[in-house]
Each structure stands twice: as C-alpha cells, then as structure tokens.
Amino acid sequence: MLDSPFLQATLTGVAAGVLIRYSMLKRDYRQYPSYPHGTAIHLATAFIAAVIGSVAIPALIEKEFTAVTFLALAAAQFRDVRDLERMMLKNLDEINLVSRGAEYVEGVARVFEARNYLVMFASLLVGGATYIGNILYGLIVVAVTYYISGRLKGGKVIGEIARIRQGKVYFKGPNLFVENIHFMNLGIESIREKYLERALGVIIEPLNDDARATLASIGQRMAIAHDAASILGLYKDVDTAEYTPLLRRDLDTGRIGMVIVPIEKDIEFLLEAVERVPVLESAFRSPLKTSAGRKASD
Amino acid sequence: MAVELNKFILAIIALKPEKVAGGGAPVFYAENEEEQGKLALTLSRITEGVAHDLENGTYVIVKH
Known part of the structure; x- marks a missing residue:
C-alpha cells in the first residue's frame, strides 16, 4: 500500500x-x-x-x-x-x-x-x-x-538597530533622571533611596532615522520593558506602582532611556536582554525609504 | 475589560493649608515633614498610586 x-x-x-x-x-x-x-x-x-x-x-x-x-x-x-x-x-x-x-x-x-x-x-x-x-x-x-x-x-532585534549602554541613575530633588532624560517625580524618600541602591539605567541610541522612528513607538518600548523585566525579575508588586520599569524618549536626539528596578542587579545581562528584544513588525518604521525622509534626515 | 481611572489625583497631603484648596481629591494636613512622608507612603500603598512631590510642601498621590 x-x-x-x-x-x-x-x-x-x-x-x-x-x-x-x-x-x-x-x-x-x-x-x-x-x-x-x-x-x-x-x-x-x-x-x-x-x-x-x-x-x-x-x-x-x-x-x-x-x-x-x-x-x-x-x-x-x-x-x-x-x-x-x-x-x-x-x-x-x-x-x-x-x-x-x-x-x-x-x-x-x-x-x-x-x-x-x-x-x-x-x-x-x-x-x-x-x-x-x-x-x-x-x-x-x-x-x-x-x-x-x-x-x-x-526578525530583527533591538541590538541591530541601536547601540545599548549603561546610563547613570540619579535624582535632582524628587525627579528621577537617567543621564539627561527625565522619568518621573518620586515623593517618598525611602523609595528614592531604594532606586539609588537597586535601579539600573540603560540608554538606547538609535543608529539611524529608521531606528529612531521605530524606537519612538510606545508598543516597542513596552515590549522592551516587558522582556527586560521577565528576564531579570522585577522588584515590584501591585501596590508599588513606582517600581514599574519606564522607557522615556529624549526629544532632542531620539535616544531612549530606560530605568528598571530588577531583582538581579546585573547591568551586563540587562544590556544583553535589551539587545535581544525583537523589533516588532507593527512598530517597525522606515522613513529613510522615502526620498522626503532621506532629505529630512540631515 | 477592566475600567480604570488613570492619571488621577487620589489624595493631597499638604503642610501649608494656604497652598491647597478644596477640589476633587481629599486633602490631608500633616504637622511636619516626617508625618507627611509617612502619610504619603501609607496612602500610596493603600491606593496603589504613586506619591509625587510638588516641591512646595505638597504631595499628591496619583493613580497611573
């Protein structure tokens, strides 16, 4: 048969x-x-x-x-x-x-x-x-x-479209910064101390205009936060909303800053985790493929 | 889908009464900065909000 x-x-x-x-x-x-x-x-x-x-x-x-x-x-x-x-x-x-x-x-x-x-x-x-x-x-x-x-x-990963490095986490008054990027205002002293002790800052620098537009997508940033948190563990519970990992954009340069309070404070692996986050298909932008985008880029 | 209020001031913790006026959110007056910090922490945990310092002796608890 x-x-x-x-x-x-x-x-x-x-x-x-x-x-x-x-x-x-x-x-x-x-x-x-x-x-x-x-x-x-x-x-x-x-x-x-x-x-x-x-x-x-x-x-x-x-x-x-x-x-x-x-x-x-x-x-x-x-x-x-x-x-x-x-x-x-x-x-x-x-x-x-x-x-x-x-x-x-x-x-x-x-x-x-x-x-x-x-x-x-x-x-x-x-x-x-x-x-x-x-x-x-x-x-x-x-x-x-x-x-x-x-x-x-x-598909592509973040490491291919951007340069990823550590950024310094600090406070100016109650305001939390990673390098020059402002994140949020934290009122409670003990939480600020916890941040200085445990938080890690990451700076994601897009390599070109396509990457800059892609990284501006909120969905892409949420994906980065989610993946980083699921790999390094998250120092957060439902009633401690202030430890939510955040990604904010430097409006002048298009750089993205991230602040996260992980369980494992290990910058080397955090950078690796961010590098391998997939670039989402729906977030991917390519303004450089148009002539107007190419001319505007310089 | 869960319906939630976002970016909403849940409570105000003030040192100086002249800096706040009646509005949507309840106002708590603190005697000193220590009590204010404590109140902010307790209220932020209870409401699952985040305490923000307005830097004029007033804290707000905001639901994000």
Whole structure:
C-alpha cells in the first residue's frame, strides 16, 4: 500500500510540515507557547495545515477540484487561531505586572497565523514534489523549505538597530533622571533611596532615522520593558506602582532611556536582554525609504 | 475589560493649608515633614498610586 504515490506524497508532506512547525516552536524565556498544552495545540493545527497542503497538488493532478477548495476553508480556520491567540494574550496581559502591550500581543498572534500558512505551503511543495517525482525529490524539497522557513522565522532585534549602554541613575530633588532624560517625580524618600541602591539605567541610541522612528513607538518600548523585566525579575508588586520599569524618549536626539528596578542587579545581562528584544513588525518604521525622509534626515 | 481611572489625583497631603484648596481629591494636613512622608507612603500603598512631590510642601498621590 505504501507504494501508492498519493499516500507517499501525503505522508512526506505531513511529516515535513509538522517537523517544520515544531522547529519553529521555541520555548524560551517568554514562556509562550506554554508547554505541554500550548505546544500540543499548535502541533495539532500544524498537522491539519500539513494534511491540507500536501494533498492539494496530487488532488489537482487527479482533477479532484473540490479537494482544493479545502485550502480556502483552512485559511478561515487559521484566522480564528490568530483571534484566539490575541484574545487569550490580551486577557492575560491585563493582569501582568509589566504588560506586553497591544503591539507585542498582535505580533505574537500574527506569527501564529503566518506560521500555519508557512506549514501549509511547505507541505504543498513537498507533497507536490513527491507526487510528481518520487520520495527523493520530496526529501530535497523538505531540506529547502526547512532552510527557508528558518530564515523567515527570525526578525530583527533591538541590538541591530541601536547601540545599548549603561546610563547613570540619579535624582535632582524628587525627579528621577537617567543621564539627561527625565522619568518621573518620586515623593517618598525611602523609595528614592531604594532606586539609588537597586535601579539600573540603560540608554538606547538609535543608529539611524529608521531606528529612531521605530524606537519612538510606545508598543516597542513596552515590549522592551516587558522582556527586560521577565528576564531579570522585577522588584515590584501591585501596590508599588513606582517600581514599574519606564522607557522615556529624549526629544532632542531620539535616544531612549530606560530605568528598571530588577531583582538581579546585573547591568551586563540587562544590556544583553535589551539587545535581544525583537523589533516588532507593527512598530517597525522606515522613513529613510522615502526620498522626503532621506532629505529630512540631515 | 477592566475600567480604570488613570492619571488621577487620589489624595493631597499638604503642610501649608494656604497652598491647597478644596477640589476633587481629599486633602490631608500633616504637622511636619516626617508625618507627611509617612502619610504619603501609607496612602500610596493603600491606593496603589504613586506619591509625587510638588516641591512646595505638597504631595499628591496619583493613580497611573
């Protein structure tokens, strides 16, 4: 039975699709998707995407056109996946000590939808190649799609668009500063002492005008605060709002300052954490791509 | 979705009565700076707000 090209195409397509999806599921410090159930859900949707993708080309060749309409049906399903992810993350975000922010949530939800399409497309190519050629062609396409999907999954990080260094935290009267950037006014003496003792300041200097516009996005700044806090731990509870990490913009230069009171006071790792925060797709701006933006930049 | 008040003055802690007048937020008068600091800390914890120093002998507790 395994000799049937149709079955061979489906099996290689499905196996390749699920494998590619699994390789894209990173369980890292973000704790998302959660393990084991979050992972199981995404592998299951990937399986469905892979089945639909891998039968599409064989079905077309066999003139089973109704089977192809399933592709459209699947697309609608995956849009729901995105809605579900967005809703869940949004609900959880409301009770986070440092929220991810709407742009981060939207970015994660979009990634989940997009990766299902990637899986479907990869399975379609693998299934097609196996059906038209043989299983060897299928395996070659697996390798190619695996490589391409690996390239597609990574985005830019803050470390690539900006220079990140430590900044000095100090008070002028009750006002908190990191270098020349004002953050807030703190009235209580004991909290100011705590800040001087434990707080870390970071200065993020954009490398060009594109980076400056990207870093101005509030969603991007919330993402930086969230990731830094989740990596270094946060010295804060619900009733101590003054320890919320803040990112403020130096209006004159577009530099961003960050102040955070972490559990682990370790500037080296804080800088590393900030460097690897992803640049959000929806926050990314590129004024330098327009001629007006290029002329205005000098 | 939770509905919350933001950037709202919850309480005023004053040393000098002539610096404040009746408004939306309750006003607490403190005898000295020590009592004022204590009141600010207690009220900010209770209201989950942040105490800000207006630098004229008046503190405000603000919900952020």
